[in-house]
Amino acid sequence: MIENRPMATFVSHTVLILGVALIVFPIWVMVVAASHDALRLTQVPLPLLPGNQFWINLKLLFSGKGFSAPIHLTLLNSLAMALMISVGKIVISIISAFAIVYFKFRFRMFFFWMIFLTLMLPVEVRILPTYEVIANFGMLDTYAGLSIPLIASATATFMFRQTFMTIPDELMEASRIDGASPMRFFFDVVIPMSRTNIAALFVILFIFGWNQYLWPLLVTTDPDMYTVVMSIKQMLESGESEPMWHLIMMTALVAMLPPILVVIFMQKIFVKGLTDSEK
Amino acid sequence: MHKRVHYNTSYLPYLLVAPQITITLLFFIWPAVQALYQSFLLEDAFGLSTEFVWFDNFAELYDSENYLNSFTRTAFFSVSVAALSMGFALFFAALADRVIKGSHTYRTLLIIPYAVAPVLAGTLWLFLFNPTLGIVPYFLDIVSINWNHKLNSGQAMSLVIIAAAWKQVSYNFLFFVAAMHSIPKSLIEAAAIDGAGPLHRFRTIIFPLISPTTFFLLVVNIIYAFFDTFGIIHAITSGGPGNSTEILVYKVFNDGFVGLDLGGSAAQSVILMFIVILLTVVQFKYVERKVEY
Amino acid sequence: MSTINMQQLKKSYQDTEVIHGINIDIEEGEFIVLVGPSGCGKSTLLRMVAGLESITSGEVKIDDKVVNDLEPKDRGISMVFQNYALYPHMTVYDNMAYGLKLMKMPKDEIDKRVQDVAKLLQIQDYLQRRPSKLSGGQRQRVAMGRAIVRDPKVFLFDEPLSNLDAKLRVQMRMQIKTLQQKLAVTTIYVTHDQVEAMTMADRLVVLNNGIAAQIGTPMEIYDDPKDQFVAGFIGSPAMNFLDCEVCDESIKIGQQSIATPTHVTQRGKIVLGIRPEHFNQSVSDLQGTVQMIEKLGSNVLLYLKMENSEQPVVIQCDGQLDAKIGAVYPFSFNTEKLYFFDTNTQQRIY
Numbered sequence: 001m002i003e004n005r006p007m008a009t010f011v012s013h014t015v016l017i018l019g020v021a022l023i024v025f026p027i028w029v030m031v032v033a034a035s036h037d038a039l040r041l042t043q044v045p046l047p048l049l050p051g052n053q054f055w056i057n058l059k060l061l062f063s064g065k066g067f068s069a070p071i072h073l074t075l076l077n078s079l080a081m082a083l084m085i086s087v088g089k090i091v092i093s094i095i096s097a098f099a100i101v102y103f104k105f106r107f108r109m110f111f112f113w114m115i116f117l118t119l120m121l122p123v124e125v126r127i128l129p130t131y132e133v134i135a136n137f138g139m140l141d142t143y144a145g146l147s148i149p150l151i152a153s154a155t156a157t158f159m160f161r162q163t164f165m166t167i168p169d170e171l172m173e174a175s176r177i178d179g180a181s182p183m184r185f186f187f188d189v190v191i192p193m194s195r196t197n198i199a200a201l202f203v204i205l206f207i208f209g210w211n212q213y214l215w216p217l218l219v220t221t222d223p224d225m226y227t228v229v230m231s232i233k234q235m236l237e238s239g240e241s242e243p244m245w246h247l248i249m250m251t252a253l254v255a256m257l258p259p260i261l262v263v264i265f266m267q268k269i270f271v272k273g274l275t276d277s278e279k
Numbered sequence: 280m281h282k283r284v285h286y287n288t289s290y291l292p293y294l295l296v297a298p299q300i301t302i303t304l305l306f307f308i309w310p311a312v313q314a315l316y317q318s319f320l321l322e323d324a325f326g327l328s329t330e331f332v333w334f335d336n337f338a339e340l341y342d343s344e345n346y347l348n349s350f351t352r353t354a355f356f357s358v359s360v361a362a363l364s365m366g367f368a369l370f371f372a373a374l375a376d377r378v379i380k381g382s383h384t385y386r387t388l389l390i391i392p393y394a395v396a397p398v399l400a401g402t403l404w405l406f407l408f409n410p411t412l413g414i415v416p417y418f419l420d421i422v423s424i425n426w427n428h429k430l431n432s433g434q435a436m437s438l439v440i441i442a443a444a445w446k447q448v449s450y451n452f453l454f455f456v457a458a459m460h461s462i463p464k465s466l467i468e469a470a471a472i473d474g475a476g477p478l479h480r481f482r483t484i485i486f487p488l489i490s491p492t493t494f495f496l497l498v499v500n501i502i503y504a505f506f507d508t509f510g511i512i513h514a515i516t517s518g519g520p521g522n523s524t525e526i527l528v529y530k531v532f533n534d535g536f537v538g539l540d541l542g543g544s545a546a547q548s549v550i551l552m553f554i555v556i557l558l559t560v561v562q563f564k565y566v567e568r569k570v571e572y
Numbered sequence: 573m574s575t576i577n578m579q580q581l582k583k584s585y586q587d588t589e590v591i592h593g594i595n596i597d598i599e600e601g602e603f604i605v606l607v608g609p610s611g612c613g614k615s616t617l618l619r620m621v622a623g624l625e626s627i628t629s630g631e632v633k634i635d636d637k638v639v640n641d642l643e644p645k646d647r648g649i650s651m652v653f654q655n656y657a658l659y660p661h662m663t664v665y666d667n668m669a670y671g672l673k674l675m676k677m678p679k680d681e682i683d684k685r686v687q688d689v690a691k692l693l694q695i696q697d698y699l700q701r702r703p704s705k706l707s708g709g710q711r712q713r714v715a716m717g718r719a720i721v722r723d724p725k726v727f728l729f730d731e732p733l734s735n736l737d738a739k740l741r742v743q744m745r746m747q748i749k750t751l752q753q754k755l756a757v758t759t760i761y762v763t764h765d766q767v768e769a770m771t772m773a774d775r776l777v778v779l780n781n782g783i784a785a786q787i788g789t790p791m792e793i794y795d796d797p798k799d800q801f802v803a804g805f806i807g808s809p810a811m812n813f814l815d816c817e818v819c820d821e822s823i824k825i826g827q828q829s830i831a832t833p834t835h836v837t838q839r840g841k842i843v844l845g846i847r848p849e850h851f852n853q854s855v856s857d858l859q860g861t862v863q864m865i866e867k868l869g870s871n872v873l874l875y876l877k878m879e880n881s882e883q884p885v886v887i888q889c890d891g892q893l894d895a896k897i898g899a900v901y902p903f904s905f906n907t908e909k910l911y912f913f914d915t916n917t918q919q920r921i922y
Contacts, residue, residue, distance in 0.1 A: 005477075008377070008477065009377070009378060012374045012377050013378060013380075015374055016374050016385050019370075019371045020371075020385055023388065023392060023445065023448060024388055024391065025407075026400075026404060027391060027395075027403070029407055030403055044411075044412060044417055045417045046412055046413070046414045046417070048414070091298075092299045092302065095295040095296075095298070095299075096295060096296040096298075096299040096300075098295060099291075099292040099293075099295035099296045100292075101282055102282060102286055103285055103286050103287075103288065103292035103295075104285040104287060105292040105293065108292070111296050114300060114303055114308070115299060115300075115303060117307070117308070119559055120552065120555045120559050121308075121310075121311050121552065121555070124506045124531070124532075125311075125314075125506070125531075125548050125551045125552050126307070126310040126311050126313075126548060126552075127531065127532065127536075128310075128314065128317075128531075128535045128544055128545065128548065129309075129310035129311070129313035129314045129317065129545070129548075130306055132310075132313070133305060133310055133313075134306075148302060148306065149302070149306035151302060152299055152302040152306065152307055153299075157299065164282075168655060168657060169283055170653040170654075170656075170657035171659065172282070172284060173619075173624045173644075173651070173653070174653060174657040174658075174659075174718075175670075176623075176643070176644045176645065177645060177649065177650065178670050178671030179643075179671055179675060180670075180674055182288060184674065189661075193660065193661055195661075207393070207394050210396070211395075211396035211397065211399075212396075213396060213397060213398045213510040213513070214513075214532065218536065229396045229398055229399060229510075230398070232398060233398060233513060233514060236402065236514060245406060248402065249406065252399050252402050255396065255399055256395045259394035259395070259396075260391055260394040260395070262394070263390055263393060264390075264391075267386075271386075271390070271457075274450070274453060275454055275457040284624065
């Protein structure tokens, strides 16, 4: 800040606090709702302050009574899917970026543009035919079916490509003189030097994977394969009666907690990775 | 584009790109080709026979008022989401850029929506705006506004826009902050010495300098609104009331998986593909200037 | 101790030839410096010996064995890079030990070698530090250490001192030279700095546009340059070149002239070369106007303009000299030290 204007600073803070409050308000209301019982949530106006039913609701949720899929199972499914997508994307992107940057081979550019093309084909655009491919492979209701069609990644490949371009050429040459094979160089130098990028990408992709909705909705029919994010929709549609808001909000809370915690605790790396990767 | 120095191994690079290429072929290129092919087919109601109908499916879409409406609706929805979300983010980024104390706390809280799944975001806003119970309709009622997005299509559209914009605020905020951060301090100081006040500085220096970011975000936000908001709409309105919140992506899903109109759905997919390609090209035209691919 | 032979070495990128058939024979333990302006191909040549750059045609032999198709690691070489190329995520110790580990050398043997070399280079105190925590000179020594620890047959240096400040560069120059003499390892050293080249080399290879313009000891090249390029490149400050015309009696430089030396038999246009340190101030058959004065302390450089002559003449004078800009300054050449070059081929004639 250039000039010292206490009044302006005070106003800035006030407005910022209001803005942040507005953004956090839905989350707050969710947490509040998750801490009241079903009865209280049918009375207008709804509470704005937390009740004392939080742990009871949590216990109720994990007891799994009355749900098509027990929450610990859906959480596990979400975790498996998110990890497979994020780790899978990182692995296949880092090795293809390594090939494209460090090797001279036929069709190199062709492969590069092919990977680039995936950027233009989000799953939403090709849902039906992709669904058919998965069905033909018998991959419906499997973790593989949930994750593999999502793990090709142009963005991640580009990001690694860019990272590798900043590694001095001489390091590769020094490693050749030291007697390192291409893969040794990859494991001993390239990967350690890309650690921050890998971590940043992991945060972004973990959230991407965890929050998948349309795709799991299509490829899972077995309740045992449901993910926690998609289970919310089933709860919203529970019959004719008014939904059980205290449990829905508790489920929503549980479902969004892992990615929120990841973002908050890896904030620095995440913010840097996000704003760098898109440039 | 690549290194000056290279390895010259014969098979290794192929092995390294193989997984990515295989997945791309199987789950990206092949389905895209399928979609293209299916968009030329007409399947009868029982799925017993198919007929190659050239561009009939597209012609039908072109004649379908329903589809054209969905098109304009999507455009309206995307632009509204982008404008609302970016406006809010820019305003708060400018404020956060001013203050030193607490900016970390503000940022931490503001990035939370990024981590929330679209369908969960939809659920939260649905709960807030629940016509019978919701806290917001309760207050709106006090000022004599009757809120019922289940019946009122304008209100339904507003709600999905708000929910979608809310989720995207984090992303926009982070980029605006980064862009403002990269403006050389000396530039701002020079302007301050020249006597420009904070508002004037923002208008004449900061805003023009972050315009590349603004443009980039505009494209990203539109892509987001087009493709990543399925969950929000699915949770809040399921496209209703009527078709008033049925955007293109939602319609592809609805016609294909619910209505089982494969040819029509495929034709819509193809059109969407072209839109993504167009947007990606625009995006990369911009990115190109900053990065050499 | 090894010999290196390069025979008719050529290198092309696509259709452009950048190294045009180079022959160099290097003896055991010799310190060879490849010197030339940027883009002359000196680094490419070095990298061809290292195996980092493929050889288009010709042969590189180390100890009489053709190494063209050997991987760098199998050639028995070590290389020190301009930017040192230290692995930033490894400690100094690991940087030095990395190559040995890949050789599958036993751990205690690695440790012994690393410790010995660290002692030799006086870097024992920061073996556990990362390169980013070291100064430029320290990094340079670590890079040397990594090269030495492999106990190679040949050292290759690619402008290893150009990232250091002037003072440190002079220090390191001597250290490298002393170390090389102590270890007696055949060395090829690339630099664009002719002072570095002169002070360090047993023999110099002056490269120009992918051709070895001259090979010889520093003094041979200084005293007896083969062509105008070598003459101008080696020696500091650089040799003066004056376009002149040789007549029977005199050599005309602009409107002034000197007597034609008896051994100069060619007539007509010619390029005369004279080093700034080879002027006489006691005799004065020539004169020029002082344009610029550079006081270096121990001596003074005068930039003179001779009438009707384009090129300024640089004269190295005694440090006490008191000259004024615009003044007319008389001088004469040390006629023993005149060089003559052909105007077209730029080859040295006399």
